[in-house]
Amino acid sequence: MTPSVKKIKLGVDVLIENDFDIIENKKILLLTNTTGRTSSGQLTVEEIQRSKKCEIIGLLTPEHGFFTTVPAGQSVNDDIIFGLKTYSLYGNSRKPDSKLLKSCDAVVVDIQDIGIRSYTYISTIFKTMQSCAENGIPVIILDRPNPLGGEIIDGNIVETGKDSFVGIAPISYIHGCTIGELAEMFNNERWLNPKNPDKSKCSLTVIKMVNWKRSMTYEETGLQWWPTSPHIPTVNAVRGAACLGIFGELGIINIGIGTTLPFQYVGAPDFKTEIINDDIKMLKLQGIHFNPTKFQPFYGMYNGKLCDGFFLTFTNDKNFAPYTSGILFFSSLIKYYPNMFDRGKLKQNSIDMFNKVTGSDAVLDALINKKSINDLRKICNKGLDNYRKLRQKYLLYD
Known part of the structure; x- marks a missing residue:
């Protein structure tokens, strides 16, 4: 303090x-x-x-x-x-x-x-x-x-x-x-x-x-x-979960579960870190940095395998939009992994849980249909203006 x-x-x-x-x-x-x-x-x-x-x-x-x-x-x-x-x-x-x-x-x-x-x-x-x-x-x-x-x-x-x-x-x-x-x-x-x-x-x-x-x-x-739960041992785990947590429901790549820093690592053994990093820079995400690295989960997905990917770090930025940032990050992977969001390859219970967690079918549908960054941003912001006005009535602190 x-x-x-x-x-x-x-x-x-x-x-x-x-x-x-x-x-x-x-x-x-x-x-x-x-x-x-x-x-x-x-x-x-x-x-x-x-x-x-x-x-x-x-x-x-x-x-x-x-x-x-x-x-x-x-x-x-x-x-x-x-x-x-x-x-x-x-x-x-x-x-x-x-x-x-x-x-x-x-x-x-x-x-x-x-x-x-x-x-x-x-x-x-x-x-x-x-x-x-x-x-x-x-x-x-x-x-x-x-x-x-x-x-x-x-x-x-x-x-x-x-x-x-x-x-x-x-x-x-x-x-x-x-x-x-x-x-x-x-x-x-x-x-x-x-x-x-x-x-x-x-x-x-x-x-x-x-x-x-x-x-x-x-x-x-x-x-x-x-710690609020086994995989939220730190405040940075909270920030990482806000970005990556929804994708844990789909089980498509490792999001740090099985490492000592859950929700701060993301990647896979065949992850194309270098070229993906160039695409991420173009997104100009605020408050979050994707740092190229390698990591090895000791349980869970890719247990014992060396993974390429990123280590997430965070800065204090009022424009930090973790949910949107996570969705845009995953959308940038589709170019290199076109079957990542193939509905036929995703388990139905995973699809159902992802839709429950996001509160809508629209997010996954947009990823499956390879919608544009602008379309994804609109989906991520749906209902936000009305909620912001509603929330204002209940704020107890400056």
Whole structure:
């Protein structure tokens, strides 16, 4: 943290500073994992337990489990953690049930999102709020930074009828919000239960951060990064996932999974790095650099094979458009690998998952049909102007 930056207080720090007044004498459920910590690194669950101000009747955990070690897509089991019954919201159910909710006075949320729509932590928050709206239970969000910052917005919104657990709401792929801001949007736009107006909104309180600015990189916050999942060990992994993550669904080349820097390597054993590099330079992508290199995955795709490709590095640039950059990068490969997006060679479940993650059939269709760079940019920006206006109503920070 640079000397000119004031120390950031997270939502949980403000909760502690206010002597836990909003949850005093209440029975609460805490939706959290190991990323839910104070600015000094203390686990939120332990801080609340130590305070003795309220009773935690259970923990709620998202995809990857409490310790963020469960692989993506793998079911998470219920558990006992810190002596507390821990209920998985990524197992047999994706939302807390009525019986459990009716035994508490409030649900408290403290979890680190990564600013990417398909990352399911915001979907778990959405589903939890939905269940709380149905059962009349208040929700308290302890806010924390978006690691991609609060200014970058990129990627088409989820089309009507294309919503799923990896595209829970009609927001852009890189949404540019904190979890508190998204919660306000989910609630006030009545997205939780649109068919049931009486249960489409919950009682919501967002405990805001202090001294966080939208323009801040995560490094500028001075906060420690705690891995949010097995393949998001660093903030640069977040940035890389924002660029390359959607293509992991197709399994066409390695995107750094199986290396020590997931989502920062991309390539294959027969990758034509040198000539592809010339094409990438012509794209004039901002905030991202593709550095020619070699790498060797030690598990996953091309396990044990030396790959040619690129190492991704990033600079602080307000024009960084990671989702669009990733799509344009892959489109530049088609010239050299014309069958890369051959529908007949892609598995149907991979196609379905890619379309879910992108919230539209249009992105893959454009790549399959070798659409122009300008056409791809238009597809990536579809619905963005309306989302930008909508989002403006819910911004809690300058």
